[in-house]
Amino acid sequence: MFAAPAKESCVSNFIVKKVAVLGAGVMGAQIAAHCINARVPVVLFDLPAKEGPKNGIVQRAIENLKKLSPAPLGNKDDAALIQVANYEDDLAVLEGCDLIIEAIAERMDWKHDLYKKVAPHIGPKAIFASNTSGLSINALSEGFDAGLKARFCGVHFFNPPRYMHLVELIPTQSTEPHILDQLEAFLTTTLGKGVVRAFDTPNFVANRVGVFGILATIIEAEKYGLSVDVVDDLTGAKLGRAKSGTFRTADVVGLDTMGHVIRTMQDNLKDDPFFSSYATPPLLAKLVEQGALGQKSGAGFYKKVGKDILRIDPAKGDYVPGGAKADDIIARILKEKDPVKRMKALHDSTNPQGQFLWAIFRDAFHYIAVHLESVADNARDLDFAMRWGFGWSVGPFETWQAAGWKQIAQWVKEDIDAGKALSTAPLPDWVFDGRDGVHSEKGSYSPSKKADVARSELPVYQRQAFRAPLVGEGAADGKSAGTTFFEDESVRIWHQNDDVLILSFKTKMHVIGQGVIDGMNKAVSEAEQNFKGLVIWHPDAAEGGAFSAGADLQSMLPLFMSGGVKAIEPVVHQLQQAHQRLKYASVPVIAAVAGLALGGGCELLLHTAKRVVSIESYIGLVEVGVGLIPAGGGLKEAAVRAAREAKGNDILPFLKEYMLAAATANVSKSALEARKLGYLREDDVIVFNPYELLHVAKVEARALFDAGYRPQLPPQVPVIGRNGLATIMAQLVNMRDGGFISAHDFKLGKMIAETVSGGEVEEGSIVNEQWLLDIERKFFMELLNHPKTQERIMGMMQTGKPVRN
Known part of the structure; x- marks a missing residue:
């Protein structure tokens, strides 16, 4: 022993x-x-x-x-x-x-x-x-x-x-x-x-279902004559799954690892009605035998040669050019928003790609229905295992339920009876007991208990105001929960019937336009009057959304076209003042951040009393990518923070890091790195579970208020002036002359440097925040008229990628 x-x-x-x-x-x-x-x-x-x-x-x-x-x-x-x-x-x-x-x-x-x-x-x-x-x-x-x-x-x-x-x-x-x-x-x-x-069964829940899904996909792809690149295009982002699809994911995991997991199923599931599907695919076995183990060995189902990605051709036993995509008609079907119509179109399709997709859905539905009782306590656990372990946006039971439970069940039964399925095992009786799905407000179905099982009530889940949602569950999701104080197309201002007000943006990627600016001011006014604090939090924070992707350039375009720069300047001024309002609110404003916080989104969080930030937050001032400089107070905050951190010593070393991050559009790869870059302070809270973000932010707001919160007094800011600017400019000249930055990047760098230096003033001059904000805004307006900046803005709006000119 x-x-x-x-x-x-x-x-x-x-x-x-x-x-x-x-x-x-x-x-x-x-x-x-x-x-x-x-x-x-x-x-x-x-x-x-x-x-x-x-x-x-x-x-x-x-x-x-x-x-x-x-x-x-x-x-x-x-x-x-x-x-x-x-x-x-x-x-x-x-x-x-x-x-x-x-x-x-x-x-x-x-x-x-x-x-x-x-x-x-x-x-x-x-x-x-x-x-x-x-x-x-x-x-x-x-x-x-x-x-x-x-x-x-x-x-x-x-x-x-x-x-x-x-x-x-x-x-x-x-x-x-x-x-x-x-x-x-x-x-x-x-x-x-x-x-x-999970139950103690071979490969537990996610790998058991997920690896079967991969094997079924390989079997059906061969049946319908589809190449690996077409399969990956069909089974990746278009299905709301990991964009790497099936074969690319296998390459990343490692084909030897995949083989091991498959062997575990072969060795331990001999009585499984789907046992014949657990055979190691001949192509996989051949690749492993040749040492082509995927990404780690440089070749697997795919092989990178120079800049080209080649795919394996099983018939030739060699690699050929890849990049084939789904047929247009199938891509259009997959864009259909109604899940019932989408699944019917796949089921009825005569296109081999459509038939393939119906087949892999049918195989998955068949498998999870037959095996749910033996691998998981309930349908919710199986769906979350696939969402959280395999990167699916919707679990397989959720997909079935949303697409019409009874009709799907009938179609699957017909395919089993016709010998089209991968097993002759019948669907369990509970599938046909009159239900419309497995998820409801009462819980999720458990075959072993023959009842719907509610979610865990462990104390830890009291920290999650809005837990991961499920199709059919009908739980409150933060979009309509609580009591609404104000709502329009841009924002919702609401509360959970307690002492903290919540501001949620409703714009795409939570970009900041006039409606959001107005919403910030409205929320601060209400919080100051009736609440202990204000939390800026968005309901999709835990589901991979953005905190804010910055200014709404799209909404500014009509203004610019009709009135030029003069029409834009008042909006920029209002944004600066709204951020100042957050900073000097008489109750604490907390930014609850997850995902992207770029440009104006980064500037917003810099102006809050405190930040509660998910570990997976990617924060940075990225305006140079569209040929602009930060103008929502981000550079002003850099100058203020550098002066504070210098504590009477030379400011320039503290300023350089902030300036360089803005000039190079450096985005943190985590909240921990954001702290290192200076976007977060040491006392900001980093949260590891994004579903706990709102809870922790509200706790912080109350704690600050109960400790007698007062906003900081507006600082008098010593600046490095023209002498410090000259030092920074020497570095920028070297970068330009060395070919590291373009002439327009040099211009942007010079404007950023001049702003954080306080402009053409003597070193050690004392300025206020408005002085710095005015410099920011002046340069921003000047750049809006510049053809190179306009090229960058249009390029970003058309392609979503930065233009380097």
Whole structure:
């Protein structure tokens, strides 16, 4: 038996002070990195190196974290915070860890050998978990004493762990329920995950359904004669799934990894009615045999040669030019907004691509109906597993329900009876019991319980005012919940019948035009009169939306065409003053930020009392991309902040970072990096679960108000003047003459430099904020008339991409 110290009584307040990750491979190292993102101390273990430093394996893995893309670390400098360890010298370190996650290779015998080593060193209250992607959790726990078995479970992160929302939590028959509750709370709030509890079945929920889906797609693609690039175009963004589609996703995951997951199904699901579909596709087997393992080996279903992406041609056994797309008629069907009409058009289509799409939908619906009872507690868990683990915007049961439950069920039955399906297994009786779907206001259907199951009521979910929505559930989503104070086409000002007012933008990408400016002023007035604070938050914050993509250039165009620059200037002035109004409001204004906060969106958050920001926030002043400079107070704030940070010392070193970020349109790749760039302050709150953003922002607003909040007094700002400007200009000249920036970029850089320097004044001159705002606005107006800027604006509006001229 693998012995562990005797169990003590559990404590209700479970705080993870330190995590150990066993295994510094791809997943282990990235799980450790994400713990560091969340400011959880972590120690990363691996075997002692045979040559060189004993911890060389772990040290190389940590170095590699800095190079990976997408980046596992929110700030790559934080790699140094990961503690290194090996199994020979450092097992005693485990005794101080509250959570131990094993993440070594998927070999039962290797895992058991490791467990024998580590079990005696696991603390009496620590949770021990395996990050296995499909091995039996009960089988892994064999040999543990009762105390450790009660604290052991599966905790399956999806790759890459920082970005994929899903974690599957899998108990053994002996895992104590409170262990799972504690771990779910930690995963949800601290690491920002969406937790789905899975049964201990091969590949759990997401991989079981998702890998079947990939196999079914390969089978049906071959049947209908479709190439891999056409399949990926059909099964990517057009279906609301990961834009990489099916085969490109397999290349990213690794074809050897895919083969391993398929073999797990082959070895453990021999009685499955879909067993014949689990055969390793011959093309996949051939590629693996040739060492073409996907992205990591440089070739798989695709191969990059120079700038060209080639695709595998199974008939030729070689790579040929790719890039083929869906037929126009199918692309038009997929743009149909009514899910009932869209699915009917695919079902009735005579086009091979349409028939292929109906076939993969039918196969998925057939599979999830037959297997729901054995793989998940209820339909909600299965849908969230696919949304959060495979990047689907809508889960398979949601798709079925939205497209017409009864009609789809009939069509699937007809295909099964006609021998067109991948299995002869009939749909379960509950599918035909008169229902219109599996999700309703009462909950989601559970075949094992023969009832609708409500959502978890664990305390951690009280932090989520609006939980992830489901088709058919009818839950409040923040677009209509609460009590509305004011609403028009641009904004909604509302509250949850408490003491904090909420301002939500309704514009596309939450861009800022006249309506939003008016809404900000209206919201501040109401908050000052009747509330403890104002939170700027948007209902789609957790679903990958933007905080704000900046100024609404589209709405400015008619103004510009009719009245020229003079017609635009009042709007820019109003924007500046609205931001100042946020800054000097008599109650705290909190920006609850997730996703893109660009240009005017970045300027807006700079003017709030405090920012509560999702880790996945991408913040920057990007106006140079459209040939403009920031004019909503962003450069004014750079000068104010640099002067404050200098504390009477030389301002220029503090100013350079702000100026360079604006001049190069540098956008942070995380909230942690935004803090490093100066867009966020040290006391701003970084939130890891975007569904908790509104809750935390409201808590911060109340806390500031209850502490006697007063807005800061308007500062008198010392500036670097013409002497400092000359120093900056010398650098810009070098960049222009070296070919690093264009002549127009040089002009923009000069205007940014002159603004943050305070203009043509003596070094050390004291100016006020309005002086800086006036310089911003003057240059902005001048640029609007410039042909090069107009080229950039039109290019961005037409293509969505910056023009370099």
